[in-house]
Amino acid sequence: MQSMARYPSYKDLDAFVDVDRLRALDDFITERLLQRLEASGDLAFYTGPFLLNPSAPGLPGSRLVYLSKAAREDVYYDLDRTELWTVSEEAEQFAPLMEFIATLPFEAMGRMIIMYDFNGRAVPAHRDHDSSELCHEFIWLRTNFAKPFYMLEPATGEKLYVASHSAWFDTVNQYHGADPGSGLSFSIRVDGRFTGEFRRLIPDAAGNPASAPSLWAATA
Secondary structure, eight states: OGGGOSSSEEEOOGGSSHHHHHHHHTTHHHHHTTTTTTOOOEOOOOOOOOSSSTTTOOHHHHOESSSSSEESSOGGGGOOOOGEEOOOGGGGGGGGHHHHHHSEEEEEEEEEEEEEEEEOOOOEEEESSSTTTOOEEEEEEEEOOSOOOOETTTTTTTTOEEEEEESESSSSSSSEEEOOOOOOOOEEEEEEEOOOHHHHHHHOOOOOOOGGGHHHEEEE
């Protein structure tokens, strides 16, 4: 089945998400983020070392609000180790968002973040890691379309722009990034363990587990 995956691609998850409720959070999240404009000590977003263009900035200017915190140093390969993560103090400021996240098809949550940029700067094309044996179970979310977010197949240079409010995508066998926008832009990512019911919808990607989202997109 894995050979049926096609790139660039992503799995549109809007059918599994209350999109109206998500969109209704736009003004609330915008207001909360703007409150961080002057005195924010939020961690800078780092793309990691797997940039398509090695000279591109690994710190493109975005910042992170951690809605959950790790019991030890934040390691990318621990995103879905739900036993290591607990709800953070910052989550209290985003209570309606946390209530929405609780409706998502996860049996347990790991890392939960808001990535934001007051200046809408581009995020260079990158892969999150290089292990095809690791498939993080996550849902990427946005309340608006302020920033053009894309998947990229480097062999052809083809970009596929995400047209949905929620998605799951292969972060290993393709690159992803964002074109510049104007003003504040943000997205949300929730990692964890999908429910058994949700997992049964996902095709078996034996041999390349990281390709599961793209395989699902190709076979849906």
